[in-house]
Amino acid sequence: MTTLEHDTSSSPEEDAEVSKQWTTRIRRRLVEMLPPERLIPDRQPSFLSSWIYIFGALTIGALAIIILTGMVLSLEGPGWWHTSSLGLFVNSMHLWSVELFFFCMVIHLWGKFFMAAWRGSRQLTWITGAVTFLVSVGAAFTGYVSQTNFDSQWIATQAKDGINSTGVGAFFNVLNFGQMLMWHIVLLPVGVLFLTGLHILMVRRRGIVPPFEDGVNDKSATVASGTQEGTPS
Amino acid sequence: MTKTKERRFNPDRDVNPWKGGYRPYDIAKEIVICFVVMLVLVVGLAIVFGSPDDKAVTIQTWSNANQVDFAQTAITELDGTSATAQYGPPYNNVADVSQKIGPFSPEALVGVHIPVNTAQDFVIGPLETVTNSPVLTMALNQFNAASPSQQANWESAYATAVQKAKVFHNVLVVPLARYGPVGIMIRQLTDMARSGALDTSMINQDHFYGTDYTKSLLYVADGTYFSDQGTALHLSGGQWGMMNETGNFPGQAWLWLYSFWYQIPPFTTAWEPNADILVSVLMMILSVLLILVPFVPGVRSIPRWSRVYRLIWRDHYKGRE
Amino acid sequence: MIGRSILGALVNLTKPGMYVHWGFIQISVANLIVIGLMALTFILAIAIPFHRKGGRS
Structure with missing residues (x-):
């Protein structure tokens, strides 16, 4: 049980052990898959130039309101909105955020289909x-x-x-x-x-x-599968 | 790490990594603005339109609004001819009513899981909770002691007579016939329903706290009072009711495709007896197809053929010319 | 009962619904408006130019 009394400098055995830990492996894997600059990028490819791209974020916005108004409705229980004017108003927000959620999600789906x-x-x-x-x-x-x-x-x-x-x-x-x-x-x-x-x-x-590369690719070309794209580091 | 595998380039499946430029884009700001826009829209719509809240139909409101319909429904619960009594699984065992897809009937396979005995649960059980009416107690004793064929004769005599029932001075009047104790039973049940006691009795059959309204809802739905209200509001299945809402509110428009099949042959004609299972299975197949669009040949090529992408990415293509 | 006047709707939609019939198609005006707006929004989202800072001329 040397780990309990070690000082700040770690021994080579410890380093080896740490690098084999499940925790370390999971962290390494996650960072490899999604480095911070890819997870929260500050740049986007130049072809992003259409309003159709915002409907995913709009859907998330509507979802956030659904969850928040649902939580407010939860505060007083399922019968509240029948008897309270405030409850009815929160229920109205809950209903309309659902309508907008599907509205935006379906447009998002159409957009992603045509891309x-x-x-x-x-x-x-x-x-x-x-x-x-x-x-x-x-x-x-x-x-x-x-x-x-x-x-x-x-x-x-x-x-x-x-x-x-x-x-x-x-x-x-x-x-x-x-x-x-x-x-x-x-x-x-x-x-x-x-x-x-x-x-x-x-x-x-x-x-x-990325956009279709009109005229660039023909069927005889080969492709490297497993390539990933993201923002440049 | 890039693992290279020789594979023909398919423009509907593959892309070459983006080699073009990148430009600043503030995702956090986008999300915050989108949230605020949605919040403004939601608050605005809620203020302008509100939300619908049509009062629930209780057995009490139903029986007071239409005593005759209630009595006519109650006798079908007792004689086992109501929609619920004839439903089959998962509520009760009725031969040859389960919907089938080919030779296969999932509901029959699963069997009865939510047992409902309409005569006992909807009529006799609630009446047995009334202990202060000697006339009713006698009628129940007489009914329970009778042979099934005698019971059936009384029930059928009442079922015929109640078709000509009327309401006089707010009291249900059923023409006299040889229906024995059934007349008193349904009359008492109607009184119980009108007082609200039947609602309580239905919900609290097993517990003090009620969260399960299965039996009450089946009861209410067996009457024409309830279905007439739904039809008047354009909510019936044959009216695309699945996607409609009470009043002038938009409903679950996203269910349009599910609702669509119920409006057209063969679902309205030859396949009508099994329409529910056939539409459900069809929608499951279509849902799987939606999920698997990226792999469905032909469908996944529509975006490329349609050339809508030329508009979406027109700045990109303009820049390359 | 209570409240419709305070935080309730400015426009009362709790009236008999308006429906459009066209052959076997029967649709509420409200749903028709929603679906129409979706199609319109989709078209506008593609048609309206998306300008951003630092964008190409």
Whole structure:
């Protein structure tokens, strides 16, 4: 147990041990994958010159408001907004931030589709984005059935048929308010935030996709796979 | 580390590393501005439009608004002909009602997981909680002691009679027929419903705290009062209701494709009995396709063929000419 | 009940919904506006020039 009484100068054995540690290896790997200047870059390639690029950030902005207003609604519980004018206002913000979230996310998706933004080993970026969209649809849906009003009664009793037909309804009971509320405020937000985080890290890791090189590439050319792009260090 | 692998360059999959210039770009500022823009929009929309909050339908409001519809629904719960009683899995075992895709029925395979016995849970059970009505107690004893065929005869006599029921001075009047104790039972149940006692009884069947409204919702949805309200608000499945909202609010427009299939043949015709499972499976396949767009030949070439990218990156291409 | 006058909506959308029918297509005016705005925003996002400091002439 020499480590407990060592002085500040480390021995070569210690250095060797440290460099083999899981912690050290994970840190080395992470820094290799995402050096700070790539994670939070201060420059972007010169082809970034279109408003279509801001819709990802707008979607994140809307998501932040969804989470914040959802937290305010949580402070007083699911019945608050029916009886309080402030609660109703926060609920209105929650609803409109969801509408804007999908509005911006779908435009972001269209934009990335027409840029074929999956090119150059960016397939996983597209995949995490598409999965985030699908999970968000579920998160919004569980919100609609957690409203405890006519709308939630109606949506739940209508949606049960589709979900029951797949057999999933036996475990994911849309008529069970307690279960739907938990999915809405715990499980699905955690999923959306985790996937969004992963998506952003992947964008930063590979950088934004370069334009098609019209006329430059022909089919006989070969490609170096596994190349990464980012900002220059 | 760059691992080089010989592979034909596919413009829909590959890019050459960017060798062009870089320019200052303030991502942090972009995110903050985007957040502020969204906040202003959200606050503005919330102030201008608010949000909808149509009151929930309770068994009490339903039975007071339309006693006849409630009584007509209650008898179908007792005789086992209501939509819920005939639903099958996951609520109850009913032969040949589960939707199938080919020979395969996922709901039948999973079976009953949320048991609902409409006669017991929606009618007899709640009535048994009433202990201060000797007439009702006698009626229940008579009903429970009778043979199933006798019960069925009473139920069918009542089901016929209640079609001509009327409300006189706020009291449900069902033409006399040979329905035995069932008349008293449904009459008492209607009174219970109108007082609000049935709502409480449905939610609290097992617990003090209620968080599960499965049975209450199934009950309310079996009546025409509830479905008429939804249809009037354009919320039914055949009205693209899935993406609609009450009033003039935008709804879940992102569900348009899910809703779309329910409007067209063969989902509205030959496949109608199994429309839910078929649409669900189709949407799962399409969702997987969306996720896998980067790998789907043809689809992943659309961006290049469409040449929309020439507009998005027009500054870049202009600079190269 | 309470509050609609204080922090509630300036424009009351809690009225019978307006719908557009076109063959089997039936869509609320609200959803139509949202989808129309999405398409418009997408087109404008591509069409409007993006000027930034230090950009090419």
